[in-house]
Amino acid sequence: MTERSQCMLKRRVIRSHQLSAxxxxxxxxxxxxxxxxxxxxxxxxxxxxxxxxxxxxKPYITKCNAKGWM
Structure with missing residues:
Protein backbone atom coordinates (compact mmCIF):
# COMPACT_ATOMS: atom_id res chain seq x y z
CA MET A 1 0.00 0.00 0.00
CA THR A 2 1.15 3.48 -0.74
CA GLU A 3 1.30 6.22 1.86
CA ARG A 4 -1.64 8.00 0.27
CA SER A 5 -3.84 4.91 0.41
CA GLN A 6 -2.87 4.41 4.07
CA CYS A 7 -3.97 7.97 4.83
CA MET A 8 -7.30 7.41 3.08
CA LEU A 9 -7.79 4.18 4.99
CA LYS A 10 -6.99 5.86 8.32
CA ARG A 11 -9.40 8.73 7.63
CA ARG A 12 -12.15 6.29 6.69
CA VAL A 13 -11.67 4.29 9.89
CA ILE A 14 -11.69 7.37 12.10
CA ARG A 15 -14.89 8.67 10.49
CA SER A 16 -16.78 5.39 10.61
CA HIS A 17 -15.21 3.43 13.44
CA GLN A 18 -18.08 0.99 13.89
CA LEU A 19 -18.11 -0.43 10.36
CA SER A 20 -16.70 -3.84 9.59
CA ALA A 21 -13.51 -4.29 7.59
CA LYS A 58 -15.80 -7.84 35.21
CA PRO A 59 -14.01 -8.08 38.52
CA TYR A 60 -14.58 -11.19 40.53
CA ILE A 61 -16.45 -10.22 43.66
CA THR A 62 -15.67 -12.33 46.68
CA LYS A 63 -18.03 -12.55 49.56
CA CYS A 64 -16.70 -10.65 52.52
CA ASN A 65 -17.64 -11.83 56.02
CA ALA A 66 -16.48 -8.53 57.53
CA LYS A 67 -19.28 -6.62 55.79
CA GLY A 68 -21.91 -9.17 56.72
CA TRP A 69 -22.05 -10.98 53.36
CA MET A 70 -22.48 -14.70 53.46
Whole structure:
Protein backbone atom coordinates (compact mmCIF):
# COMPACT_ATOMS: atom_id res chain seq x y z
CA MET A 1 0.00 0.00 0.00
CA THR A 2 1.15 3.48 -0.74
CA GLU A 3 1.30 6.22 1.86
CA ARG A 4 -1.64 8.00 0.27
CA SER A 5 -3.84 4.91 0.41
CA GLN A 6 -2.87 4.41 4.07
CA CYS A 7 -3.97 7.97 4.83
CA MET A 8 -7.30 7.41 3.08
CA LEU A 9 -7.79 4.18 4.99
CA LYS A 10 -6.99 5.86 8.32
CA ARG A 11 -9.40 8.73 7.63
CA ARG A 12 -12.15 6.29 6.69
CA VAL A 13 -11.67 4.29 9.89
CA ILE A 14 -11.69 7.37 12.10
CA ARG A 15 -14.89 8.67 10.49
CA SER A 16 -16.78 5.39 10.61
CA HIS A 17 -15.21 3.43 13.44
CA GLN A 18 -18.08 0.99 13.89
CA LEU A 19 -18.11 -0.43 10.36
CA SER A 20 -16.70 -3.84 9.59
CA ALA A 21 -13.51 -4.29 7.59
CA UNK A 22 -15.49 -5.73 4.68
CA UNK A 23 -17.81 -2.72 4.45
CA UNK A 24 -14.86 -0.30 4.68
CA UNK A 25 -13.11 -2.19 1.85
CA UNK A 26 -16.24 -1.95 -0.33
CA UNK A 27 -16.60 1.74 0.49
CA UNK A 28 -12.98 2.46 -0.47
CA UNK A 29 -13.41 0.55 -3.70
CA UNK A 30 -16.50 2.50 -4.75
CA UNK A 31 -15.36 5.95 -3.65
CA UNK A 32 -11.63 5.88 -4.43
CA UNK A 33 -11.17 2.93 -6.75
CA UNK A 34 -8.76 1.36 -4.26
CA UNK A 35 -8.79 -2.44 -4.52
CA UNK A 36 -7.80 -3.93 -1.15
CA UNK A 37 -8.54 -7.22 0.57
CA UNK A 38 -9.91 -7.33 4.10
CA UNK A 39 -6.88 -9.30 5.29
CA UNK A 40 -4.52 -6.61 4.04
CA UNK A 41 -6.73 -3.96 5.60
CA UNK A 42 -6.67 -5.68 8.99
CA UNK A 43 -2.89 -5.96 8.77
CA UNK A 44 -2.61 -2.26 7.95
CA UNK A 45 -4.99 -1.36 10.82
CA UNK A 46 -2.78 -3.25 13.23
CA UNK A 47 0.33 -1.54 11.88
CA UNK A 48 -1.31 1.89 12.30
CA UNK A 49 -2.15 1.16 15.91
CA UNK A 50 -5.82 0.25 15.56
CA UNK A 51 -6.39 -2.88 17.58
CA UNK A 52 -9.57 -4.86 18.01
CA UNK A 53 -11.70 -4.11 20.98
CA UNK A 54 -11.71 -6.55 23.84
CA UNK A 55 -14.58 -6.96 26.22
CA UNK A 56 -13.91 -5.50 29.62
CA UNK A 57 -13.63 -8.24 32.17
CA LYS A 58 -15.80 -7.84 35.21
CA PRO A 59 -14.01 -8.08 38.52
CA TYR A 60 -14.58 -11.19 40.53
CA ILE A 61 -16.45 -10.22 43.66
CA THR A 62 -15.67 -12.33 46.68
CA LYS A 63 -18.03 -12.55 49.56
CA CYS A 64 -16.70 -10.65 52.52
CA ASN A 65 -17.64 -11.83 56.02
CA ALA A 66 -16.48 -8.53 57.53
CA LYS A 67 -19.28 -6.62 55.79
CA GLY A 68 -21.91 -9.17 56.72
CA TRP A 69 -22.05 -10.98 53.36
CA MET A 70 -22.48 -14.70 53.46
Missing amino acids: DSIAKDLQTSCGLQISTTTMCREFYGMGFHGRAAAS
